[in-house]
Every structure is written in structure tokens, then in C-alpha cells.
Amino acid sequence: MLILYALARPLLTGTNTSEPLLASVADGSAAACDDIHGCRTVPAIIWSCVSVVFICTWVAIHPNVPRHGEHTSVVLLHNAGIMFMALIAPELIVLWAMRQWFSAQNIVKQFKKYPLSKTHAFFILMGGFALYEGDKFSHVLWEKGWGRADRELVEEIEKHRRQVDKSEQENTTSDITDKYECLLEYLLYHGYISVTQVEIQDRSHADVLSKTIAIVQTIWFILQSIARGAQGLGITELEIITLAFAFLNFITYFLWWNKPLRVRYPVRFTWYLGENLSPRVGENRAIPMPRLFAVKAEMAGIGQHIASGVRRPRKGTSRADRATLTSWIFSVKTEIVVAGKYIVSSFHAAWEEVADNYSEFAAVPLYPILPLLVSFGNILLGEDTSLFSSQLVSDPPKLYAAAYLIAVGFGALHCIAWSFEFPTEVEQLQWRIMSALVTVLPLSTGATHSIFHYERKVDDFFDRVAWRGLSKVIKVIFDFFVGITVLLLPILYITARIWLIVLALMALRDLPPSAYQAVQWLNFIPHIG
Template sequence: METTNWQSEPDGRGTFSLIFSCIITLVFCVWSALHLNVPPPNSSSKRRALEKTCWVFYGIFAPELVVATAASQYIAARWLKREIEMDNEYKEKTVGSGGETWTMTQCFNAVMGGLTVTGPQGRFTLSAEGTRLLSFIDALPTIATSQIQDKSKADGLAKSVVCIQAAWMMAQIIARLINGLPVSLLEINTCGHVICAFVLYLLWWSKPLDLQDPLILEGSAFEEMLPFMFASSQIGADSRTGINKLRCLRYVGPAEVDHPQELKQDSTLIFSEISIGSTGLRDMSEFLGRKASFGGKDHAFLFKVGVGEISPPCLSYFADEYQSLRLRHGEVYCRQFMAPQQESGEIFSTEYLSLIIKGADRIWTKLAARPSYARYFFTASPTIKSYFIGETDYLIKSAPNFPSLTNLSLGQVNISRDTLRYVFGFTAMAYGGLHLSGWNHHFPSRVERMLWIVSSIAITGSGMLLWAFFAMRKLLRKTPPVQGEPDPVLKWIYCGIIFMLVLVRVFLVVEAFISLRDAPTLLYTTPEWSDFFPHLG
């Protein structure tokens, strides 16, 4: 029998090792890069696993969606950190000592739904806007970064293994190109996901991983704010109409009690500056009624109202017991009058309104020294010389990972929503462009080559169209949108476009695998050094 003391590995690679290494890299990169938000209360482990599995599929077939999600959360966390820093700088200038400056980890924890409060209505999640409000009124709770890290399941070793595997994949692709060796379509597809994973790591670097239970905040410093925060948020809206019950009540500041300033006039055109972060900015027609035109700012509008027309439920606010309160129904107009369900609705009790007023007064007192922040917390109507409490979601049921491009749940940081949409469009262009670079590679058939090119162009083109659409809408924002119900034909067109984009994405992933049934021989030749680079597969 012939024996040997050492046998070198055979040159090259096989189809199995190629597929295995790509699958390992693809799944590891997507799975490890995902940092999902705190799940809703009473969420089962099965539901949490199912949701993460769904996001893995999103990462494989629509990586730009995951990148846009990470970008939205990074924007919100960075905004919150900057606002807290500005509050601390103001305190240092005025009282000589500032508060605790939060780290990005603490801010990410707030953005991802890691803070909850308990009030008379139950337990709710504190949003980024709610956290910012507590900072503004000097009621920000003290939360150590170690408390958050103890709950986080971040694993440095696992991330290191994934980074090494991804680096090997990128290095061997570059080496193949340098040596003139062909690169498979599967490697091109995997390369795109590796790049996206690196971007996700950068955006989510400070975000806690797999937090299952939020921190429960307790303390008298902010408890009196809870009625105000609940009433301002969408969760405190009328259960039957879905309309915020604060919408018609103008706020009279403490200094205005003896001199109410509401102007009685016959004009039906009312100018209003909607508070930044208000849910009304998502649908102005539902929020205000019939629009006349847009104003000169993103949050300024001129709208029509029926002077003297009050919705039946709101007539109760004119009873004697309500007239002594500093949240009063306006005499000039009723912002709920345009609601289709105007014949029914809920109103606040005088006792609960008194609790809301305490919270509003606390903010109003702080605004005396920082008046520029009034537009964050109040909706101003200079035409009738009135302020209304802004409808911002300070409290939410849970923090969604990514609701939609129209409702980004960024609240007051909606001023950055265009940046986020550009990220979405650019990532789609880059993902499609990377696949388009493989147009001249070997394909088993001409039909598959054409389908690959068409699919790549479709994804690249969708990103370019999104970019152009958002840019044009920003330029033409002063033009009021078309009113009325959307055209059913357009709905079908939109659905058809989305369906086609799903098909082309599935095709790119499937074709990346099945194209290996007829591959050039040189595809299995490997650069010598790549075998000595530590990797899986």
C-alpha cells in the first residue's frame, strides 16, 4: 500500500464549496446585522423569531429597505442626542451646570422602544419625541449605559467571525478580478449583501441587540406630564372617530387668563403653523379640513373653515364648568367639524383637562426663556391669535421597525425624512447597479442574460425614479396635492409596479444559484493565497 505523510489540498474549488461559502456569508451577514426594536408587550418568542426571519428575507430580497430602516433609526437617535446636548448647554449657560449627556446607545434605546411609562390608561412606550420633551422640561430620567448593555445580547466574537468571513469574500472577489478570473453571479449577489451589512453595522453600531424587555421609568419628575403626553398622542384619540380630542381646544397661557386673545372675525381663511412632529402633517385634509393653499414653510398652511360651525360633541365645551379652564373651544372655528363622524365623538372631563393643563403650563413656562421651541409643542394660528397643543406622538404602543415611507414614525425629526428617502433611492440604485455590472458574464442562455439585465435595470431605475420623485416633491412642496379619492386605475398601476419589482428581485437571487449549472471552468480556479485566509466554507 502506497502511503504519504502529507497531502496538499487539491487546487481550485468545487460547486458545493462555492455555494456553501456564499450562503454562509449571506445568511450570517444579514442575520447578525439585524438590530430589531423592542417587541410589543406580550409578544411570544415564536412571534419574535418569525419577525426576525421575515426581516432576514427583507435583507436578502430588498436590502435597501433594511438600510433605510437603519438610517431612519440612526437619524432619530442622532437628533435626540443633539437635542439633549443643546438642553444641557442651555442649562450650563443659565444655571451653571448641565444635565447628563446621553450616549448614542442611550438614545438608540429610547428610539427602539426601550423606555416605558405607566399611567392611568396603562403602560405605554416613550417615543423619541417623548424623551426629548422630558429633556426640555428637566425631567429626563437617569439611565446608566450599563443598564442597557446588560439587557443587550451583542456578541463581539460572533460579529468578528462574520466580519472575517465577509472580508474574505470581498478579498477573494477582488483577487479574482485582478487575476482575470471570472466571478459568479452568486458572488456578485453576495457581495451586494456584504456591503449592505457593513453599512448596517456602521448605522447600528451603538444600538443594543435583541432587547426583549424595556426599562420601566418611575418618578414624580415626569408623572404630571403623562396626561398631557397621552392626550397629545394618537393613542389618546377618540376611539370612534380616530380624531385627537385636543384638536379644537385652544390653549390660554397663564398670563392670558384675564385677556383672552381669540380674534372674532368673518374671514374663513385661517393661517396656521402646524407643530413640528404633528400627526396632522401626514394628512392635512384630515387634520384641518379644506386647504386653500400652502404657506411658505413646510409646516405653515392657509385653510378654509366654516366660521361658527361647531361639531355637536364640541358644543359641550361651551358649558359653564368648562369656561374657567385654560383649554377652551375656539369660538371662530371647530377643527373637528370636517370629520365625517361629526355627529358623534368623545370629549374630555373637566378633571382630566385640568391635568392636561398642568403639563401644558410646565412646557409654557420653559418656553418663556426659549420661545423658538414653541413650534415643537404648539400649533400656532396667528390669524385668530391662538395656540393649540401640537399632536405629537409622545407615547406609543410599541416602536415599529419600519412602518412606511409616508409615515416614518420620526415625529419631530420628520424634517429629515427627505434624507431618509434619498438613502432608500440611492441604495436601490447601488444594489441594481452592482447586479447590472454582471451583464457581460457567462449565462447559460441568452434569455437568462436578457432577464438579468432587465431586472437589474428595473431595480436601478426604481431607485433613480424614487430619488427624482422625492427631489421634485421637495421643490414643489408649496403646490397643494390633488384632493379626492385616488384613481382606482392608479392603484392598480402601483400594485402592478410593486409586484414586478418583487418578481425581478426574486429572479436575481434565483438566477444567481441556477446559473452555476453551466459555468466556465476558470470559475473554479482560485488564487493561491485565498485558501490560507481564515473563512467558513
């Protein structure tokens, strides 16, 4: 609603005035827009930016093949969700594309003795090959090693091949799996996968020409922005946001240049199997959502449950045992340590009980944006779902280094408007704060990501601490801090991104006079006179 209201404000302002929209350009420092061909209007500015943003969030994004049996409306809903996520956090789309680019490179190198192009590799990653048992869907052909269904499939194929070619030496299933790394290589070796690169590209909804047109449109917008800055003309905040999108658009297009666009159905490989073969468990699984109503409500009994399950502090020693000062100090120290362990154990047990039984209640306010946060986490942590699968075994360090560097650069582009004219000083201050946040938060996310990477080493360090009670306290505080950070960073980033868009739209209601002037391209062409 905020975005719609902000978008309507400049249009209403322009239609309610009795004077022409560009008549306010009477400042001596800027030429008056007395010729409509030498000026531009607010709707023209909005249309120019929206067209580029649409290219960056819809045309440039190459989703995976939808799950088997998904309705067209569900596919469109998923694509709209990806588009919205690209609008809020486009750098995550770049991270997704980078993962698939690295994974495609690995597949091409791994199977270099077979005629596999990078287009084939992307097609494999996006779920472009599917196995069918007759007319029944079995599973998607991922490049993930041997599964139970894969072994049974190969065994059936080998039985058939041995019946056809009696002279071939019989091999057991174990020999076959030793010879080939996965089902994909087995099918490639025996020529079952013969689809060519041209045939795969024919399934794509985009060709080189359409991609080139989209890139040319993006380059044209960037050149216009640079030319406006060179001529000292005003640039709107909305154009700055669009410029940041255009910057990431080139990276996304480079990474996904060989990936087919919006393939609806995979290439089918049909094999008539026996009744024992069933689809692999886990294929095309959906992200489990928290259960809202399956919550226990024994809040009153938590105390007794904890008290019965932890160690009580032992009683103090007798007066005779504390006859000397040394024994008395040792006794006091022992009592403190034991009491500390009891308190820490009680607190830790209570924390686990509350976390297990009431975390769902705590997540209730996040339900409207929970699918978005789950998608953010899947892309950031590299969780392989059918929607964002990359099949990358491990993320190379240079992937995250490049991703966070790109994210910081994306945020820094918003700081170009740091000293721009805004309708009010409050809006200028808000822009500065939000642009600083979208620049700094990726660094904080990178630090948190590194903590997750070294979490086991941190746990080992805490376990080696001499005072085990103190180590538990520190670990609980550490886990709580990391959990809150992981939860707050995406929410804070999403809020900052949306607020920047709202501020950019609201700023259109009161633009500086030079912002209405069009670029005089003749000034950039060498000429006489």
C-alpha cells in the same frame, strides 16, 4: 418553490454524474483541478455565499424592542419577516437605519446637557424605556413631546415631590410643561433615568467582538471576489448577489454600530398612579389590514346615485337668443363647458364610489404579499410603527438623496455579471433585464416619492386651471397614474429581485471551468522565485 428548485438543480447535476465534479476542467486556458485543495465545489460556493447573506440579513439587522405582551413566536415571525424583506430589498433596511441614525443624532443634540450617549438615543428610539402603573404596562417612553398621560403622570409625580420637599415652590402642570420639552426630559432632569451606557449594552445580544467577527467575514468574502477578478478566475452570479449584500452590510453596521441588538424587554419605570391615568391612544398600534368581506354590493345603483348627486347640463338657449353669430358661438361654448363639467363630475363621482366600495376586491390578488408591501411603504414613507419606528419628525433631503444613491449602487453591482457566461443565452438576457430593472427602479421610486412630496402644490396648480372640468380630468388621470405607479413599482422590484436570485442559483448547474479554481493567494504575496 422556484428558489428551492433552482438550489437543487446544481446539486443533483453534481451527484448524478459518474465522473468527478471537477474533472470537466480540461480547458487549456485554465489549469486542471487535479488537487482538491486548489479547487472548490458547488456546495462550498453556496455555503460561502449563504453565510455572508445570513450575516447581512440576520446578524446585521437591529430590530426595535418588541411590543408589550408579544409572544416569542410572534417576535420570531416578525424577525423572519424583516429578514425576508432584507433579502428582497436590503436598501430599505439601510433607509430605516439612516432614519434612526439621524434621529439619534437629533436626540443627542437636543439633550446635550444631560449624560445621554448615542446608545441611549438608539435605546429610546427602539422602545427601550417603558412606563408601568404598578405591574400594569402603561406605554412606551417615546421622545414625542407631551401627551395626556404624560401630563397626568408628571402631575402625580409633582404632588409626591411636593409632599417630600415642602420648601420647594409649587408649580402648576402648565409651568412644568413649559419648562420641559417632554416627559423624557422631565425624567432625565430629576434623575429618574439613570441607566448607564454599559448597562444598556449589557442587554444587547451582540458586543464589539461579535460585530467585528461579522465584519471580518464580510471583508474576507469581498477580498476573495476581488482576488478572483484579478487572477481572471470565474465568479458566479450568486457571488455577485452576495457581493451586493456585503456592500450594504458595511453601511448598515456603520449606522447601527451603537444600537443594541435584539433587546427582548425594555427597562421598566414603575410609578403607582391613580385610577384616572390610562395608556395613550395610538401606542403600539398595528397596521390596519383591508377588510375583505365588509364590502357593499350595490353596483346596479351606482348610476342612479351619481346622477342624482351631480349637476345636469342646462337646456340650450332659444332661437332668438342666437340671432347673431357671436351669440351662437358663445352658446355653443357654454353648452360644451357645462356638458364637460357634467361628464367629468359623473366620472369623478363614479371613480370615488368604485374606489370606496370595490378597492378591497381589487386588493384580493395582493393579499399574499400585502404585509410585505405594507412594510415596504412604512419604511419608504417613514411611517412610525413600533416595528420600524425612527421618531424622525421630518426627513432631511440628504437622507433620501443618499438612500436612492445607495439603492442605485446596489443594483449596479448586479450589472458586473452583464458579460458573464450563462448556461443559456436566454438566462443571460433575463439577467441583464432584471439587473437593469433593480438599478433603474429606485430612480423611478424617487421620482414618485418627489411627486408625493409636492402633491399639494400639484393640486393647487390644477385648481388654478381656467377650465375646471379639464383640471378635474387631468387630476383624476394624474391620481390614477400615481396610484398605479406606487402599486406596480414595488411588485416589479420584488419580482426582479427574486428572479435574479433564481437565475443565480440555476447558473450553478453549468459553471465555467475557472469558477471551480480557488484563489492562489501566494501570487499576491511578494516573494522571490
